[in-house]
Amino acid sequence: MPIIDIKDLEFAYDGESVLADVNLSVRQGDFMALIGPNGGGKTTLVKLILGLLTPDRGAILIDGKSPQKASHCIGYVPQNVNVNRSFPITTMDVVLMGRLNPKKRLSRNTNTHRRDALAALERLEVADYADRKIGALSGGQRQRAFIARALVGRPKLLLLDEPTASIDTKGQADFYRLLGELNKEITIVVVSHDLLVVSHYVKSVACVNKHLHYHDQAEITGEMLETMYPCTVEEICPVELVAHGLPHRVLPVHEKKSHD
């Protein structure tokens, strides 16, 4: 069973179509980069997957369930968390939020939760900051704390929205190495408008710009793309500029096949 299964999805804001004919099937253990230009519908798609929005048409199944029922299967790492650096909350309390269960307000397994939270922080090498205020941490450390928050709920899918926005280039390499490590146990989807995100840990790429085009390959050559995904004029990949000149991975431009 695919972890994310989207069929004929359509979504419009105020009558303006944001996503149309979206079909996507993400298998367990995948490491998918969801890329596309700003305003191309990435964030909307993420909110639909999280169950924060409901589709106008079509269906989304997360691990075989509706997004609302499956929201705790997903470990979500948002792009911007509270801009107020003075907010009175410790790193530990942020991570504990990943275990929050409003249905069990009175029975609180606080000790087990704290142990799990500390383990998650240790795994991400930020356990030393557990009792510090989250606002006192650097951008990269905070990012790791938010991943710990997502992981402490033992999700099947880790969904990260623009995770490298606040990290420098050197930090980004380390960051993707970390995600590659996590990917041994968990399915990962990384959302980015930054084309550099296609690091060599990524196993598949989905380009979204109102429509969605899925590239299910680690190494993609022009020939493969053309045979496996014949981008005809009607069915062209919606993101035009995917290729970049850096050595790790190059997605070729989807050439318009002329049949005439």
Next chain:
Amino acid sequence: MIDALQFEFMQNALAAGLLASVICGIMGTLVVVNRIVFLSGGIAHAAYGGIGLAFFFNWPFLLGTIGFSLFAAMLMAAISHTIKHRADTIIGVIWALGMAFGIILIDISPGYNVDLMSYLFGSILAVPRSDLFFMILVGVVMTILVVYYYKDLLAMSYDEEFARIRGVPVRTLYFGLIGMLAVTIVLVIQVVGLILVIALLTIPPFIVEKYANTLVQMMVASSLLGALLTIMGLWLSYRYNLTSGASIIMVSGIVFLISLVIDKIRLIAYK
């Protein structure tokens, strides 16, 4: 100060000030971290419309004010939750309308005239015992609610989207918070006046926020700081024969400025 406390009205004033500090310390913390100070100001001013209604129709005072404030508060909550980018403007409109509505109703009510100054600055020196018990009751109910929903409130205040994903009933909680805010504001206004309520809701929480590691710490510290500022203000007002509410606010304002200067120095020293 000690000799002043032999008067019953001074004892009551002090008790009212301390109770208001605690109530505003807890609510003010939630107001500041949720960035709904402007909305609180809107509720506090629009509540004047409720006073006008109560006078015009000869309703019981509290029923009229709380009813009208809750209505105005829910309206503002609905707007600020659905069209966030327009919220400040529309809150401003309700703020002004509520106040004008109240003043006109009082104009056309026969006979009696409420003193607008006492609504703005309260009459902390004329607080009856019964009001004190009412404030204690409100404080206790509010504390129980905040303790019960603490984790949900923390999650909503820090990261609303994540809270929703974890199943926190954010919408209900938000309306509940605003409703509770409306009730407490109206009750405390009666005792210490509108301006002091806004000052106690914002100044102590803002000063202690950067030193607090948890929301509880911030609530407790705000309450204590508010109490300290109230005692200092009351003493000044007694000693130099000044308006008590305004004295408390002036003291708070000076401490606020000092805290800003200390922040600046710490920042420079850190570099």
